[in-house]
Amino acid sequence: MSAKRTSANPDLMTVSRLAKLVEARKDKTLKPLERTAWQAEHKQAKADLEALDPKKQEKKPLMEVIALNPQTSSDPRMQRQLDKWKDTLASDLWVDETTHILADMKKTP
Secondary structure (H helix, E strand, C coil): CHHHHHHHCHHHHHHHHHHHHHHHHHHCCCCCCCHHHHHHHHHHHHHHHHHHCCCCCCCCCCCCCCCCCCCCCCCHHHHHHHHHHHHHHHCCHHHHHHHHHHHHHHHCC
16 A cells, blocks of 8 residues: 555655666766866756755645644744754655554554
């Protein structure tokens, strides 16, 4: 069920394409020596990465995150960090899929 969900999720497909691009780039060890050719290749590689960068896309919350032991900090900086962590967790694609997998396991006898 997870494979079916992940193959239908466009955000996870983007992450998969990014991983394949990074893997292919890792295997390409030869670089052009001519400056203009190197600059063109570098510019194209940067554009390819930026187009697939999941961090550049606005992430919408996929779930609600509620603290089991809610602690509010008197330190506003610490509270901002806690809130940011909850927001990041709420929009994490892998955590979302993990919760779906756990729900699948719960349904299966």
